[in-house]
Amino acid sequence: MSQGASPSLQEQQFLQALQQAIETQNFDRLVLSQYKGELEQLEKMTWRLIELQGQTVLSCVYRYQTQDVTKNYPLEEALSQIEQLLQCCKQANLFSLDQEWQLKKNKKKAILTQSKIKTVKAASNTPVQGHDRIKQRYVEQDRLFLQRLGITDEKAEIIPSMARKWKQINKFVEIFSNAWEQLQLEQQDIHVVDFGSGKGYLTFALYDYLQHQHKTPYVTGVELRSNLVEFCQKVAEAEGFSRLDFFQGDVRTYHPEKLDVMIALHACDIATDFAIHTGIRLNASMIMCAPCCHKELRPQLQSPAVLQPMLQFGIHAGQQAEMLTDTIRALLLKAYGYETKVFEFVSLEHTSKNKMILAIKRRDYQAPDAKILAQIQALKEMYGIQQHSLELLLADQLEIQDVGCKC
Structure with a gap:
């Protein structure tokens, strides 16, 4: 992957939205897809917050053609890793509890869009997952x-x-x-x-x-x-x-x-x-x-x-x-x-x-x-x-x- 390249303006804005979602405890998940880097057979990556031994970390599922590999990162290290991986992916989707940011890139330009989404109600504002986590609901209970x-x-x-x-x-x-x-x-x-x-x-x-x-x-x-x-x-x-x-x-x-x-x-x-x-x-x-x-x-x-x-x-x-x-x-x-x-x-x-x-x-x-x-x-x-x-x-x-x- 291109570790020496600087993020584009759209990538910087996307990363800022990611960091803000995490800091405001509004983060749901991050999906990096259409990977075109050096890691063979890697197709996409899905990132979520989890609680691990009393510490909040970002857990990533690396989906390869033949297997899934899960790795956990401290927040600072995770953000650095995401910044590098983002440059090798043609699409990235960031989901907060009420908004979605989508970054799509082609040979000519990168397009960053933001839209509001109606999400499921949760009993906690903190989407951190762990043994005592409150499970996400995919259907709103008041429907x-x-x-x-x-x-x-x-x-x-x-x-x-x-x-x-x-x-x-x-x-x-x-x-x-x-x-x-x-x-x-x-x-x-x-x-x-x-x-x-x-x-x-x-x-x-x-x-x-x-x-x-x-x-x-x-x-x-x-x-x-x-x-x-x-x-x-x-x-x-x-x-x-x-x-x-x-x-x-x-x-x-x-x-x-x-x-x-x-x-x-x-x-x-x-x-x-x-x-x-x-x-x-x-x-x-x-x-x-x-x-x-x-x-x-x-x-x-x-x-x-x-x-x-x-x-x-x-x-x-x-x-x-x-x-x-x-x-x-x-x-x-x-x-x-x-x-x-x-x-x-x-x-x-x-x-x-x-x-x-x-x-x-x-x-x-x-x-x-x-x-x-x-x-x-x-x-x-x-x-x-x-x-x-x-x-x-x-x-x-x-x-x-x-x-x-x-x-």
Whole structure:
């Protein structure tokens, strides 16, 4: 990186805004992206304040193509490091609790813009993170739709019995927010389909969040139960959410023409496969699934000799079938051009399952990855698996069938 170069006027102004945000305890996060320096495979850096051994430090997640590396810096050292890195990045975004500064550079000039943002309410003015930190909320607690949906009371207080749902809503939007940020897309219109939207808690929260991020969301909740569809549609109309609609049906009957984000958070058994296939087929930028009711592979599972002592127990065989099902799903997503993660999520009210599959579309995808497909084949052969619905769908060897939830 160009350590000897002096910051431009726009860079100096950006750095001054950063320092002021930190000093006034108004700092949220800093994102440096489109890195063009000497550190190979470095794509972006995200900086946040944390509390470490009683000292406030700036923590940076360096995102490389193949891994994430976290480093913590004392404030003075961090500011010096940021100044150097800033010169090697074509874009920088500074978020305070109520404003955003964006610095964009090209060969001819640098442009610095500042805009106000409506941020979530926090119980503290200090966004320092630590073991005793107050968690950031991605949805404002006083939003009227939360009262209409039964999350809050007339005083905008969380109803005790809905505390777990409130946690799930914020965690879901947090996951979405971080993943969308990775995509670095500047598009305003975002088309979202939520298969199995239920009472619409997450559907409404995501629509509201996108509006507050100055995006134009087009969100459809797809739900089999007509009473819930009617209820959610009335709430959407009462809220003035004109681009939020609810459709009675499922993945068999609702066929979107355009899809940026595909969500399926309680799709039973192979319904998850049909939902994922819809996302891949329509080239969705993001796919979010929380699978449940894994039934397809369990009857097919044949224990490899070395694992027979372990898999002779039914509960272990069931867990193995579940892990194998979702591993193949994740590998297929990777093979078809998605960066994929499998991690713990807040369990849904419909199921105790707490796993999420998150897939983000890669820009360099051209054709299915033969190496990953070979890994899938090896797993199938090891366990004697003859059929996996998502694999068949992607190969155009399985037709739409009845995949509704039977739970």
